[in-house]
Amino acid sequence: MNAMTDNEPAFQLSPDVQAICETARRIVRDELLPLEPQYLASDKHAYGIKETVNLKAVFGKEVVDRLTKISKDTGHWGLMVHEEYGGAGLSMLAQCAILEEFNYTPVPFPFASVPNILYACKGDQVDRYLRPVMEGDKTTSFAQTEPNAGSDPGGMMQTRAVRDGNEWVINGTKMWISMAAESDIIMVQAVTDPDKRQRGGITMFLVDRNNPGVSIDTKGIPTWLGPKPSQYIVNFNDCRVPEDAVLGEVGSGFSLGQKWLTIHDRLLRGPYALGKMQRALDMSVEWSKQRVTFGKPISTRQAIQWKLADIYIDIEALRALTYTIAARADAGEDVRTEAALVKLVSTEWGARCLDHAIQIHGAMGEALELPLTLFYRYLRHAQIGGGTSEIQRMLIARKLLAD
Ligand SMILES: Cc1cc2nc3c(=O)[nH]c(=O)nc-3n(C[C@H](O)[C@H](O)[C@H](O)COP(=O)(O)OP(=O)(O)OC[C@H]3O[C@@H](n4cnc5c(N)ncnc54)[C@H](O)[C@@H]3O)c2cc1C
Numbered sequence: 399m400n401a402m403t404d405n406e407p408a409f410q411l412s413p414d415v416q417a418i419c420e421t422a423r424r425i426v427r428d429e430l431l432p433l434e435p436q437y438l439a440s441d442k443h444a445y446g447i448k449e450t451v452n453l454k455a456v457f458g459k460e461v462v463d464r465l466t467k468i469s470k471d472t473g474h475w476g477l478m479v480h481e482e483y484g485g486a487g488l489s490m491l492a493q494c495a496i497l498e499e500f501n502y503t504p505v506p507f508p509f510a511s512v513p514n515i516l517y518a519c520k521g522d523q524v525d526r527y528l529r530p531v532m533e534g535d536k537t538t539s540f541a542q543t544e545p546n547a548g549s550d551p552g553g554m555m556q557t558r559a560v561r562d563g564n565e566w567v568i569n570g571t572k573m574w575i576s577m578a579a580e581s582d583i584i585m586v587q588a589v590t591d592p593d594k595r596q597r598g599g600i601t602m603f604l605v606d607r608n609n610p611g612v613s614i615d616t617k618g619i620p621t622w623l624g625p626k627p628s629q630y631i632v633n634f635n636d637c638r639v640p641e642d643a644v645l646g647e648v649g650s651g652f653s654l655g656q657k658w659l660t661i662h663d664r665l666l667r668g669p670y671a672l673g674k675m676q677r678a679l680d681m682s683v684e685w686s687k688q689r690v691t692f693g694k695p696i697s698t699r700q701a702i703q704w705k706l707a708d709i710y711i712d713i714e715a716l717r718a719l720t721y722t723i724a725a726r727a728d729a730g731e732d733v734r735t736e737a738a739l740v741k742l743v744s745t746e747w748g749a750r751c752l753d754h755a756i757q758i759h760g761a762m763g764e765a766l767e768l769p770l771t772l773f774y775r776y777l778r779h780a781q782i783g784g785g786t787s788e789i790q791r792m793l794i795a796r797k798l799l800a801d
Pocket residue numbers: 446540541542543546547548549550573574575576577621623629779782783784785786787788789792
């Protein structure tokens with residue numbers, strides 16, 4: 399879909415994708431923004447949680463059903479679903495452009511959020527796990543982090559899985575797992591060969607949340623990210639799963655985790671930030687033109703103009719970077735390091751743009767009826783979740799210094 403020649407930018411949205419983006423923009427304006435005041439005032443929304451679960455908690459089933467129908471009718475539902483399964487089969491570039499639109503508001507829009515690694519399902523796993531997720535009947539969570547294993551999961555992971563006949567027995571504790579209590583399938587990493595660890599000794603298992611060996615402290619861990627906690631401690635106590643609970647191959651779990659992180663927690667952080675930054679800019683331009691001090695709108699003051707200009711510069715630079723890396727991923731390039739770059743700058747630049755926008759709004763910037771502080775908290779959080787800024791810099795430096 400990217401007509402690339404020497405004279406054209408590395409990324410080019412096709413007319414089809416532009417049309418999907420325009421529809422997305424209209425849905426955001428007509429359907430989601432009117433729901434925003436109720437969403438922000440609710441004490442039920444949560445961070446990092448599947449769109450339909452979040453929407454249902456805040457607005458109830460009727461709104462979920464209506465938005466799901468719109469999503470299916472307009473072709474957004476299958477944006478992450480591969481063509482062979484009846485989905486849109488969209489490129490990463492197209493997904494980035496569309497997700498940017500939906501991140502203009504914190505009100506979530508339902509679509510089939512299919513983890514890229516779930517396409518490693520084989521045989522019966524396809525009907526048991528992949529299809530129900532594509533159809534929206536089941537949801538997943540990703541369990542890598544442990545109380546003593548965050549930045550260095552390969553070296554520090556303690557959760558073990560041991561073979562017993564034709565079963566695996568998992569023991570250990572995972573922590574900070576987003577949506578664990580609300581998901582149906584926990585994609586959990588466990589050490590299966592302590593000598594090899596991240597080099598072939600970690601395996602990914604698909605565990606039903608209702609497995610009697612899984613216990614979750616459903617109170618969750620309260621954070622500043624939302625009124626309802628949505629990160630959990632998950633204990634695996636002699637949790638028995640069949641052999642075919644292994645996703646991919648035995649020993650491939652660490653690289654599957656990296657594959658998931660590269661797309662869902664790094665590259666897609668670009669559009670997640672861009673939508674919020676664009677909203678912050680639009681709100682700031684409008685506010686600054688109508689807010690009068692000392693006889694003139696604050697938009698006439700250079701101190702405010704420079705903040706607006708700085709937000710705009712960050713948006714343009716981040717969009718160019720994100721779309722370029724997405725197009726390179728579509729061209730088959732290994733973009734693990736470049737995705738780390740997108741995560742790093744989208745979260746750091748995103749937070750500084752929201753900081754400017756809050757400042758431009760004065761006291762109103764701190765009012766919870768506006769989405770600005772929520773956006774700020776999401777972007778500031780993302781400098782930690784999914785791999786900290788320090789770890790992203792470490793990955794980039796590692797590539798620079800490699801022989
Ligand atoms: C809201 C939220 C949602 C989350 N969701 C999930 C989830 O769904 N699934 C999941 O598996 N995990 C999840 N996490 C966990 C998250 O990915 C980890 O918290 C993150 O990777 C950091 O690990 P840590 O907290 O153990 O920090 P630590 O590893 O203890 O690091 C502490 C500090 O030291 C720095 N540091 C560490 N090593 C180095 C180094 N070598 N050089 C320089 N600095 C270093 C870090 O950057 C950080 O600043 C979530 C976390 C939060 C807060």
